[in-house]
Amino acid sequence: xxxxxxxxxxxxxxxxxxxxxxxxxxxxxxxxxxxxxxxxxxxxxxxxxxxxxxxxxxxxxxxxxxxxxxxxxxxxxxxxxxxxxxxxxxxxxxxxxxxxxxxxxxxxxxxxxxxxxxxxxxxxxxxxxxxxxxxxxxxxxxxxxxxxxxxxxxxxxxxxxxxxxxxxxxxxxxxxxxxxxxxxxxxxxxxxxxxxxxxxxxxxxxxxxxxxxxxxxxxxxxxxxxxxxxxxxxxxxxxxxxxxxx
Ligand code: ZN
Numbered sequence: 167x168x169x170x171x172x173x174x175x176x177x178x179x180x181x182x183x184x185x186x187x188x189x190x191x192x193x194x195x196x197x198x199x200x201x202x203x204x205x206x207x208x209x210x211x212x213x214x215x216x217x218x219x220x221x222x223x224x225x226x227x228x229x230x231x232x233x234x235x236x237x238x239x240x241x242x243x244x245x246x247x248x249x250x251x252x253x254x255x256x257x258x259x260x261x262x263x264x265x266x267x268x269x270x271x272x273x274x275x276x277x278x279x280x281x282x283x284x285x286x287x288x289x290x291x292x293x294x295x296x297x298x299x300x301x302x303x304x305x306x307x308x309x310x311x312x313x314x315x316x317x318x319x320x321x322x323x324x325x326x327x328x329x330x331x332x333x334x335x336x337x338x339x340x341x342x343x344x345x346x347x348x349x350x351x352x353x354x355x356x357x358x359x360x361x362x363x364x365x366x367x368x369x370x371x372x373x374x375x376x377x378x379x380x381x382x383x384x385x386x387x388x389x390x391x392x393x394x395x396x397x398x399x400x401x402x403x404x405x406x407x408x409x410x411x412x
Contacts, residue, residue, distance in 0.1 A: 168391070168392065168393060169234050169391070169392075170210070171209075171210050171211050171212050172210060172211050172212075172234045172235060172387060172388065172391045173211075173212050173214075173232055173233055173234045173235075174205060174211045174212065174213045174214070174233070174234065174235050174236070174237070174387055175213075175214045175215070175216060175224075175225070175229060175230075175233040175235075175236045175237070176198040176201050176202055176205075176213060176214070176215045176216075176236075176237045176239075177198070177215070177216050177217070177223070177224065177225065177236060177237060177238050177239070177240075178196055178197045178198035178215065178216075178217050178218075178239045178240075179217065179218045179239060179240040179241055179242070179243050180196050180197075180198065180217030180218055180219065181218060181219075181242065181243055182241065182242075182369040182370075183196045183197065183369070186369065186370070188370045189369040189370050192369070192370055192371065192372050192375075193369070193374070196215075196217070197239050197367070197369065197374055198215040198216075198217065198237075198239070199215070200374045200375065201237060201374060201380075201383065202215055204374075204380045204383070204384065205383075205384060205387065208384050210388070211387065214229065214233075216229065218240075218243055218246060218247065222248070222251060223247060223248065223251055225251045225254065225255065227254060230254050230255055230258050230263075231258065233258065233263055234263060234264065234391045234392055235263065235264035235265070235266065235387045235390050235391050236255065236258075236263060236264070236265050236266070237265075237266045237268060237383070237387070238265060238266065238267050238268060238271045238274055238276060238277070239268045239269060239270075239271055239367065240270065240271045240273075240274045241269075241270040241271075241369065244271075244273055244274050244275055245275075247274070247275055247276075249275070252275045252276050252279060255276050256276060256279055256280065258359075259276075259280060259356050259357060259359035259361065260356060260357030260358065260359060261357065261358060261359070262357070262358035262359050262392040263359050263392065264359060264360045264361075264362070264386075264387070264389075264390025264391055264392065265280070265359060265360075265361045265362070265390070266362045266364060266383065266386050266387060266390060267361065267362065267363045267364070268364055268366075268367050268383075269364075269365060269366060269367035269368060270368075272285045272287065272324075272328075272363065272365075273285060273286075277361075277363070280354070280356050280361055281330055281331055281354075282331065283329045283330055283331060284329045285328075285329055285330060286328075286329045287324050287325065287326070287327070287328040287329070287348070288323075288324070288325035288326065288327070288346065289322070289323065289324055289325070290322070290323035290325075290344065290346075293322075293323065294320040294321065294322065294368075294371060295320075295321060295323060295342060295343045295344065296317060296318070296319050296320075296321075296342075296343050297317070297318050297321040297323075297340050297341065297342050297343075297366075298315055298316075298317050298340070298341045299315060299316055299317075299318065299338050299339070299340050299350060299351075299366070299378075300314070300315045300338065300339050300340075300341065301313075301314050301315060301337065301338060302336050302337060302338060302339055303335055303336065303337040306335060306337045307385055307388070307389045308337050308351065308353070308362070308382060308385045308386045308389050309337050309338070309351075309382065309385070310381075310385050311381050311385070312378055312381060312382065316376075316378040318366060318371075318373055318376060318379070320371040320372070320373075321340075321342075321366060321368065321371060321373065322368040322371070323342045323344060323346055323348075324340070324348045324350075324365055325342065325344075325346030325347065325348050326346070326347055326348055326349065328348060328349055330349075330352065330363070331354065333349065333352035333353055333354055333363075334353050334354055334355060335352065335353045336349050336351065336352050337351040337352070337353070338350045338351030338364075338365075338382075339351075340365060348365060350364065350365035350366070351363070351364050351365070351382065358392070359390075359392075360389070360390040361390075362386045362389075362390055364382060364383065364386060366379050367379070
């Protein structure tokens with residue numbers, strides 16, 4: 167069933183903003199708060215948020231089951247996410263929920279489980295640098311309203327090789343000042359669900375205040391929302407019922 171407004175749950179580890187003053191300075195309401203503010207302003211979404219330190223990380227069964235698209239940001243504490251919660255989110259993706267995996271959540275349990283690979287990448291520490299993000303799928307709904315490229319002046323380097331299964335679509339690649347490149351916007355299907363990886367967004371850089379980054383996140387949430395019933399088997403039942411009647 168298609169829900170309008172789209173029911174969004176933004177999940178954030180949420181520890182940097184509590185413990186690191188430089189992260190709190192950039193995201194006073196947390197990364198989840200910055201993203202929620204944008205989606206609420208854009209309209210068409212009902213937005214909930216959860217953080218690691220909430221009971222069940224804020225991802226109780228009813229929350230997960232009532233979510234059309236989940237956003238996931240994590241960094242240092244992936245291992246503290248309960249396997250039971252990961253399994254719940256995983257099942258919900260297979261049943262049709264969209265999942266938007268952000269930045270350092272490439273190492274999250276849920277992303278690795280959905281990909282089945284290490285999701286490892288090259289990385290350069292503590293060095294903010296200019297990145298150019300090039301659109302590689304013009305016309306894709308996720309890059310609607312985005313020019314052929316945009317520039318973020320402060321980003322952390324993530325470089326190839328990125329150990330992911332070949333994406334269905336690669337809609338963005340990044341080129342860093344050190345010469346490295348990185349597939350920075352990718353999509354996959356898992357079961358009935360759509361999975362998106364979008365690289366920008368280090369906790370101490372203002373990437374989630376950038377208009378292009380926010381537009382892509384908003385577009386990706388709309389694109390990943392379920393558009394068909396989660397259990398295709400019901401069609402089979404209906405057809406069998408129809409045949410039985412004849
Ligand atoms: Zn980072």
